[in-house]
Amino acid sequence: MISFDFYSPEQKISLPRWQERFIHVTIKRDDMIHPFISGNKWRKLKFNINKALELHKNQLVTFGGAWSNHLLATACAGATFGFKTTAFLRADEGINNPVIAMCKLFGMELIYTNRADYKDKQTLFDKHFATNPNAYFIDEGGYGMDGAKGCEEIVTSLTQTYDHIFCACGTGTTLAGIQHAVDTLKLNTKVHGIPVLKGGEFIQEEIQKIYPETKPVTLHTGYHFGGYARTQPTLLQFIEKFVSSSGIMIEPTYTGKLFFAIDDLISKDYFEPNANILVIHTGGLTGFLGMYDRFNLDLNQ
Known part of the structure; x- marks a missing residue:
């Protein structure tokens, strides 16, 4: 077994709109595991x-x-x-x-x-x-069983339980591991996926291929912003505001769409009052390198 020490805290975060609706959001900071193997x-x-x-x-x-x-x-x-x-x-x-x-x-x-x-x-x-x-x-x-097995440790390493767990998804491997761990531990936690590409309904089928007996997850398929690695001004504006007000870097391909979805669902009163939500920050911040020019940034200053 390889030895690899990493740090992935559970960090509470609150934006004004979330406070107004008494929604409690915690981020699993898997982006802090490693700068490249994150x-x-x-x-x-x-x-x-x-x-x-x-x-x-x-x-x-x-x-x-x-x-x-x-x-x-x-x-x-x-x-x-x-x-x-x-x-x-x-x-x-x-x-x-x-x-x-x-x-x-x-x-x-x-x-x-x-x-x-x-x-x-x-x-x-x-x-x-x-x-x-x-x-x-x-x-x-x-993608696959071994990948999902590693993602089960996201849940087994948590210091508390949550009402909801959210994760951005492309292949369904991370979601499969999370849902399987929730089922195994018999937690009353609802698992949600934010597909980052069009037609994300297929992700449920991919999860079932890995763990056929796993309970279905809840997929919110309306936050792809045109498809994989596609953006729209509303997404980019949200990312700029979120990063500047939280100090937590997110990017347009995965985590930006994830946090936009969380914020939008909170604004629509999707969650029960005092809900405890865990958001998995899946890292991958180098994806920002290919999109920095879409933001209103002057890198020559």
């Missing part, structure tokens, strides 16, 4: 890495897009724990950006892959690594 990225890698060690593998092979926090986390984890890392990058040959540059700096090999080939990840893996006994397959975003 949030649910670490949790979804933990048991995958341990399994790779058990199987005597020395190379982690995974998948992601050009701004993938998962790829960056895998690259850093590989450098930290002594693995070679390779990623099938869903991007045109030669595309570069700060996240890709950091992946390379951590020693990750990138195989640029077109969208058609990328759809069949197992075939891609087999084509390049069928004769390599040291390669270990990790699905995009850490």
Whole structure:
């Protein structure tokens, strides 16, 4: 078992509108776990890495897009724990950006892959690594049972119980782990997901694939703002106001949509009075690098 100490406190936060409605919000600060292997990225890698060690593998092979926090986390984890890392990058040959540059700096090999080939990840893996006994397959975003198992620890590590737990979601792995832990501990906690892409209803099916007997989560599918990595002025304005008033950094792809949803639901009196809500901050703040120019910021000052 790999040893990795991290700090992820439960931090209470209150905005005026939340106070007026007597809603209590706490943030699980998984963004503080590590600057690059942060949030649910670490949790979804933990048991995958341990399994790779058990199987005597020395190379982690995974998948992601050009701004993938998962790829960056895998690259850093590989450098930290002594693995070679390779990623099938869903991007045109030669595309570069700060996240890709950091992946390379951590020693990750990138195989640029077109969208058609990328759809069949197992075939891609087999084509390049069928004769390599040291390669270990990790699905995009850490999706799967081992990823969900790590995310169960979000719940088992809590210092108190909550009426509601909220999390942004793309593959459903984090939500699967949270709901399974809530079921196992027999908590009276309602689990909510904020899909960050269009058509997020499919996430419930992905959760059931991992844990077939898990209770359904509540998905709020109206907060994608046009799709994955898409934004709108109302979202960007909310993020600027939230960050400047709370001191907690969020970004437009995942956590910005999550906190916007929380604020909107509170404004609509969705919650019972005195509800205790836990919001999972899943990290991934490097995603801001690809969108800073959409904010009203002057970086030349």
